[in-house]
Amino acid sequence: MTEIRAGEVIIDLPQRQDAALVFIGRIRTPWATSKDCPRQGDRETGPLCRLEIDAPFHAALKDLDRHSHAQVLYWMHHARRDLVLQSPRSDGQATGTFALRSPNRPNPVASSLVTIVSVGADHVLVRGLDCIDGTPLVDLKPERCPQAPRPK
Ligand SMILES: C[S@@+](CC[C@H](N)C(=O)[O-])C[C@H]1O[C@@H](n2cnc3c(N)ncnc32)[C@H](O)[C@@H]1O
Numbered sequence: 847m848t849e850i851r852a853g854e855v856i857i858d859l860p861q862r863q864d865a866a867l868v869f870i871g872r873i874r875t876p877w878a879t880s881k882d883c884p885r886q887g888d889r890e891t892g893p894l895c896r897l898e899i900d901a902p903f904h905a906a907l908k909d910l911d912r913h914s915h916a917q918v919l920y921w922m923h924h925a926r927r928d929l930v931l932q933s934p935r936s937d938g939q940a941t942g943t944f945a946l947r948s949p950n951r952p953n954p955v956a957s958s959l960v961t962i963v964s965v966g967a968d969h970v971l972v973r974g975l976d977c978i979d980g981t982p983l984v985d986l987k988p989e990r991c992p993q994a995p996r997p998k
Contacts, residue, residue: 852933852936854940880949915962920984
């Protein structure tokens with residue numbers, strides 16, 4: 847768990863849970879720790895990352911190769927969930943969690959618009975991610991991105 851910085855506020859989280867997620871796989875990236883990751887992925891020049899899809903969901907990859915881009919939703923499994931005011935620059939200037947793209951949030955869902963490089967039977971290769979190797983994968987959705995043609 848990360849330490850609390852000046853100006854930051856944590857809360858007691860509600861005990862009730864409203865939904866259960868089913869992770870559909872995991873993301874393989876070059877980054878072992880949070881500090882190694884970029885703040886945001888680059889869908890043009892970022893390194894190739896591999897979305898490993900678990901067997902029950904392989905059929906759901908059908909036709910994804912018709913698309914050049916996708917929204918990837920993933921679960922920031924090392925995030926803390928109790929911060930409502932955060933000071934990303936450690937300067938005492940706190941900002942509301944919902945005004946930030948910080949991984950630390952009540953439901954640590956992250957999203958990135960990625961370039962699809964290839965689609966296999968059990969995986970997808972993409973550029974544009976920013977997460978630790980092994981981060982759980984929540985969902986994939988095709989996305990139009992007309993200004994960015996699919997790379998050869
Ligand atoms: C600023 S967030 C942006 C995530 C996503 N692109 C978004 O906008 O929702 C990216 C940062 O989260 C941190 N991070 C990456 N993987 C994580 C994980 N599995 N658990 C917690 N933090 C993670 C890293 O510090 C990384 O630079």
